[in-house]
Amino acid sequence: xxxxxxxxxxxxxxxQLLSKDAELAVKxxxxxxxxxxxxxxxxxxxxxxxxxxxxxxPRTGRNPKSGDKVQVPAKHVPHFKAGKELRERVDYPSSRxxx
Amino acid sequence: MTLTKAELADLLFExxxxxxxxxxxxxxxxxxxxxVQLERGESVKLSGFGNFQxxxxxxxxxxxxxxxxxxxxxxxxVVTFHPSQKLKSTVEKNYSPxxxxx
Numbered sequence: 155x156x157x158x159x160x161x162x163x164x165x166x167x168x169x170q171l172l173s174k175d176a177e178l179a180v181k182x183x184x185x186x187x188x189x190x191x192x193x194x195x196x197x198x199x200x201x202x203x204x205x206x207x208x209x210x211x212p213r214t215g216r217n218p219k220s221g222d223k224v225q226v227p228a229k230h231v232p233h234f235k236a237g238k239e240l241r242e243r244v245d246y247p248s249s250r251x252x253x
Numbered sequence: 254m255t256l257t258k259a260e261l262a263d264l265l266f267e268x269x270x271x272x273x274x275x276x277x278x279x280x281x282x283x284x285x286x287x288x289v290q291l292e293r294g295e296s297v298k299l300s301g302f303g304n305f306q307x308x309x310x311x312x313x314x315x316x317x318x319x320x321x322x323x324x325x326x327x328x329x330x331v332v333t334f335h336p337s338q339k340l341k342s343t344v345e346k347n348y349s350p351x352x353x354x355x
């Protein structure tokens with residue numbers, strides 16, 4: 155499923171809304187999520203999962219073409235951890251824990 | 254600062270003009286559509302943000318950390334998220350470690 159498929163599905167769910175509203179809603183949600191991570195914040199969506207930043211320490215890398223050593227500075231990378239409901243829904247039925 | 258469904262619903266109310274009820278439902282529907290696709294075994298690609306993919310993990314040996322007893326970790330399907338190049342580079346540029354860890 156792509157971003158535009160998601161917009162179509164949301165527009166179908168809400169026939170009273172204009173499809174440009176579904177498009178704008180998806181943009182507002184994704185921009186807010188990206189903006190939060192860019193400012194170093196966390197995202198917590200119950201039943202779906204959480205997004206946070208993981209620290210990557212500086213390291214010495216190599217240019218794969220020339221073999222030269224290059225210093226790679228420290229950085230933060232986005233990280234997602236699936237929530238309980240999502241984890242259980244995607245897993246095989248047999249490995250789901252019984253309540 | 255933590256972003257939750259409540260803040261996302263407020264943004265839809267302010268910027269899209271949905272009423273409070275519609276805004277709350279829309280946020281719920283957004284994540285539910287993604288879950289439904291993943292549950293069906295389909296990946297979800299949100300351009301500019303990232304991709305959610307599924308990974309089938311074979312059974313592997315594990316240990317109960319309390320008792321030290323060997324117990325197999327059963328085969329399972331898990332979700333992985335790969336941030337887009339755009340998201341990775343804006344985070345890298347705007348959130349530098351010099352400003353502290355999150």
